Amino acid sequence: MSDDWIKTLADRRRVKFTNQELAETAFLTAQVEGNKVVYSIILTNAKNPLSHEDVEAHFEGELSKRSPKSN
Numbered sequence: 825m826s827d828d829w830i831k832t833l834a835d836r837r838r839v840k841f842t843n844q845e846l847a848e849t850a851f852l853t854a855q856v857e858g859n860k861v862v863y864s865i866i867l868t869n870a871k872n873p874l875s876h877e878d879v880e881a882h883f884e885g886e887l888s889k890r891s892p893k894s895n
Contacts, residue, residue: 829876830857839887843879845872854883863887 828842838857843850850870855862863886 825873827876831876831880833887837887839883841876841879841883843874843876845870845874848872850874852879852882854880854887856887 826842826844828840830838830840832838840853840855840857842853844852848869850867850872852865852867852874853862854864863883865882867882
């Protein structure tokens with residue numbers, strides 16, 4: 825199962841999240857719009873299905889840092 829969605833953060837940045845679930849493994853990504861950096865996490869023994877809130881929570885630390893825009 826694969827799911828993706830876009831969320832607008834409080835600072836107005838838009839982030840695309842993806843969640844790809846395979847058996848007990850999940851591959852999660854987050855990418856800020858206009859930024860070439862993609863944050864990714866592989867969860868083994870993940871509880872499936874993960875909610876959007878569960879996925880977003882895994883990236884809170886990275887997304888709370890303001891990244892310089894990529895050219």
